[in-house]
Amino acid sequence: MRYVHYCEPCDARSPERADSHEAAADRDDHRLRAHHGLAPRDYIAEIPGPLAIAGRALVAVLATAARAGARHLAASDAVRQVRASAYWQQAVRLLAIGTGVLVLGAVIVHKML
Numbered sequence: 001m002r003y004v005h006y007c008e009p010c011d012a013r014s015p016e017r018a019d020s021h022e023a024a025a026d027r028d029d030h031r032l033r034a035h036h037g038l039a040p041r042d043y044i045a046e047i048p049g050p051l052a053i054a055g056r057a058l059v060a061v062l063a064t065a066a067r068a069g070a071r072h073l074a075a076s077d078a079v080r081q082v083r084a085s086a087y088w089q090q091a092v093r094l095l096a097i098g099t100g101v102l103v104l105g106a107v108i109v110h111k112m113l
């Protein structure tokens with residue numbers, strides 16, 4: 001994070017500083033020199049570093065893609081047609097029967113040993 005002092009009446013901007021205390025020192029110095037110690041409309045802004053900017057952008061892109069992808073998948077006609085088809089229903093039934101047979105076989109083998 002970097003810090004910058006802005007003075008709106010002067011349209012002035014201090015150099016970027018590594019900590020807020022240095023930016024506050026810039027502000028105090030500017031107030032003393034340009035405004036005779038008075039406080040103009042000014043502020044110290046935080047400037048995010050390149051890693052923070054890239055991280056926020058990545059999170060925003062992933063969140064948008066996840067939302068759009070889930071909505072698109074649920075609403076797509078292809079998925080609805082596959083689910084409604086006899087092949088899909090038969091495959092689900094066979095999977096359930098196959099799982100049941102495997103569990104039964106495992107129980108029988110376990111009892112025999």
Ligand SMILES: [Zn+2]
Pocket residue numbers: 007008009010011012030034035040
């Ligand atoms: Zn000023």
